[in-house]
Amino acid sequence: MSPIFSDVLPTHWAVKYIQTAWENYIIQGYDDNTFRPENSITYNELQKIIVSALGYTQYAEMQGGYPDGYLTYSEKYNIMNNIDTSDSNAYVTRKDAMQMIYNSLDAPLLVICKQIISKTAQ
Template identity: 55%
Template sequence: MSAKTNLATLLIAATAITSNSAALANDLTDNIINDLYNFKIIADKSDIRPNNNITRAEAVKMICIAEGNDVFDNDTTDTQIFYDVPTSHWAAKYIEIAVDDSIISGYEDNTFKPEQYVTYQELHRMIVSSLGYNLYAEQAGGYPKGYITYSNALEISKNMSLDNSAFATRGDAMQMIYNSLDAPIMEVRENVEIDGTVETVVMIYDGKSNPFISFRKILSGEVEY
């Protein structure tokens, strides 16, 4: 039922990826805010503050919930991953999930800087990684170029004019995360045995060779993933 792609033939043109995203403007519409609220990606429709900057911890929380995780505000964890994220930090559980899902990796000094504002290029990387396209993005030039390329291809920043090195606003971050809800998910399966050989298999759930699966379908309960 599912198509299998050998790692050796993986690399595809980023422009060949399409999503089912609707055309969206830079401003947050009521529909966008309502969807983000109903999916628990934001907690309060009256506290959007679209022109304020967003921290790395806040961005990670939204992205983790967008990919189908529960709300874990103030949940503690057993393991401290970064020096500056104690197990009691309000976002510790989201940060732990983001590391496990290869959405973030932190800095070389083993810090995450959760209260630092996130840049647009960091957001591109986090969101593209949450969708599973790390491998393609790395092959397309890595951070930040490859991730921006795939962010554009997946229409995460559709109709948005961004200074990728600047700090992201909350409104733009919400728009980008909203756009990601309708992008096709990609999955990399390692150590898959095919005809007696062990290979890495790439699955793109774009409705072509595989069923269409998106964060929206997962969050709405249409599919289990």
């Protein structure tokens, strides 16, 4: 398995999880081709991850991308309910992360099916 991000070695304990999230468009890392797996994440970043996991990446991108488009969908689906923070660039606490994930359970899941066409079937 070749590394997707320059700072995630094939021996990293979370490499399979990171790769799966990347393959499913839930995460994309930073512009410098890093993932920064040992860093804390911000409220904005977690909202992006949750909105992407729910399947709304394409729509959030059409609403302005990161962070505004993702915050629009986070607000629409009440991801930040019962979260008291005025700084969405602050690092998210474990308590708030769990509350945000819990809140997302009530959001509708958007499923986009990929059509696979076999070259031999043509």
